[in-house]
Amino acid sequence: MDFQLTEDQRALRGGVRDLLEGRFDARAALDEGSSLDRGLWKELGDAGFFSLMVPEADGGVGLGLPEAVLVFEEAGRVLLTGPLVGTFLAAGSLQGAAAGEVVVTCPLGSLVPWLDEADVVLGEVDGAVPFRSLDPLTPLHRLPGSGGLAHPSRPAGRLPKTIAAGDLLIAAEQxxxxxxxxxxxxxxxxxxxxxxxxxxxxxxxxxxxxxxxxxxxxxxxxxxxxxxxxxxxxxxxxxxxxxxxxxxxxxxxxxxxxxxxxxxxxxxxxxxxxxxxxxxxxxxxxxxxxxxxxxx
Known part of the structure; x- marks a missing residue:
C-alpha cells in the first residue's frame, strides 16, 4: 500500500501554502488587534478552504478528510486566525459558511474560540464567559460545567463523528x-x-x-x-x-x-x-x- 501523497494532494498543499503565506501575516494581525479579517475569510471561502469536504453536487470541492488535514496543517504553519474548525464543520449544512460569508464557531471542549466575532454558534453556549487567552490572536470564552458540544444543532447520530473530525483538524494545525x-x-x-x-x-x-x-x-x-x-x-x-x-x-x-x-x-x-x-x-x-x- 502506498502512503505517499498523490500529485493532486501535493498540488493542493502547495496552493494553500502559497495563498496563506501571500495573504496572511500573524505579525500584522497582532498590530490589528483581535478582530477577524472578514476579507480574508471570504477569500478562503472563494478558494474552497471551507467547502473542501462538501460534495461537488452541493457546490463543494468533494474531497475527504486526508485533504482537509493537509489544508489545516498549512493553516497551522502560518498561525492562521479565526474559528476555522467551526466554519469548516458547518460548511455542508449552513448556508454561507462554505463561501466564507458566514463565520461559525462552536465549543471545542470547554472553550469557545472567537465567540464575539461569530455570526452563528453551533451548540449551547449559554453562560459562556470571556476567558483570558494565552494567545493574543485567539480570543476565548469558557463554558460553565464540562462544556463541549453537549447540545449541538445537528442530529445526535452525527455528534461523535463531528467531535472527532474537529479534534483531528486541531491536531493537523498543531x-x-x-x-x-x-x-x-x-x-x-x-x-x-x-x-x-x-x-x-x-x-x-x-x-x-x-x-x-x-x-x-x-x-x-x-x-x-x-x-x-x-x-x-x-x-x-x-x-x-x-x-x-x-x-x-x-x-x-x-x-x-x-x-x-x-x-x-x-x-x-x-x-x-x-x-x-x-x-x-x-x-x-x-x-x-x-x-x-x-x-x-
Whole structure:
C-alpha cells in the first residue's frame, strides 16, 4: 500500500501554502488587534478552504478528510486566525459558511474560540464567559460545567463523528506549527554563530533539532493515518502526539534561539502560545490518555 501523497494532494498543499503565506501575516494581525479579517475569510471561502469536504453536487470541492488535514496543517504553519474548525464543520449544512460569508464557531471542549466575532454558534453556549487567552490572536470564552458540544444543532447520530473530525483538524494545525518551529530552529542554528562557528555544529543544538524532527514525523504519521481511517481512537492518539509535538517543538525552538527567542520581535513565542491554546481545545490530553489506555 502506498502512503505517499498523490500529485493532486501535493498540488493542493502547495496552493494553500502559497495563498496563506501571500495573504496572511500573524505579525500584522497582532498590530490589528483581535478582530477577524472578514476579507480574508471570504477569500478562503472563494478558494474552497471551507467547502473542501462538501460534495461537488452541493457546490463543494468533494474531497475527504486526508485533504482537509493537509489544508489545516498549512493553516497551522502560518498561525492562521479565526474559528476555522467551526466554519469548516458547518460548511455542508449552513448556508454561507462554505463561501466564507458566514463565520461559525462552536465549543471545542470547554472553550469557545472567537465567540464575539461569530455570526452563528453551533451548540449551547449559554453562560459562556470571556476567558483570558494565552494567545493574543485567539480570543476565548469558557463554558460553565464540562462544556463541549453537549447540545449541538445537528442530529445526535452525527455528534461523535463531528467531535472527532474537529479534534483531528486541531491536531493537523498543531502538526503544521510543529513543522514550522522545526524549520525556524534549523534555520537559526545555521545562521547564528558562536565561538567562530554556526551553533548548529554544537552537539547539544543538533540533539534538540533531531528531537524536534522525530516528534514532528511521529505526529505526522499519526495524524495522516487517522485521517485515512477516521478511527476515533486513532484520532485521540493523533491529537495527543500533535499537541506534544507543537508545544515541545516550540519550547525547543525557543531554546535554540536563546535570549532572542524570548523577545516580542521573535515569532517563536506566538507558536508556543498558540500551541498551548490548541492543546486546550477539543479532546484534552488526559481524556485521550484514558481512552487509549482503556482500549489496550
Amino acid at each position: 502538526l503544521g506549527s510543529a513543522g514550522k518551529t522545526l524549520e525556524m530552529a534549523v534555520r537559526y542554528a545555521r545562521e547564528r554563530t558562536q565561538f567562530g562557528q554556526a551553533i548548529g555544529g554544537f552537539q547539544a543544538v543538533k540533539h534538540l533539532c533531531a528531537q524536534m524532527l522525530v516528534r514532528t514525523e511521529v505526529a505526522r504519521g499519526a495524524v495522516y493515518a487517522a485521517a485515512v481511517t477516521s478511527d476515533v481512537l486513532e484520532i485521540a492518539g493523533a491529537k495527543l502526539l500533535a499537541d506534544e509535538a507543537a508545544v515541545r517543538n516550540a519550547r525547543d525552538c525557543l531554546q535554540v534561539h536563546g535570549g532572542m527567542g524570548f523577545t516580542w520581535e521573535a515569532d517563536v513565542h506566538l507558536h508556543l502560545k498558540r500551541a498551548w491554546v490548541r492543546a486546550g481545545l477539543g479532546r484534552s490530553a488526559a481524556r485521550s490518555e484514558e481512552e487509549l489506555a482503556a482500549a489496550l
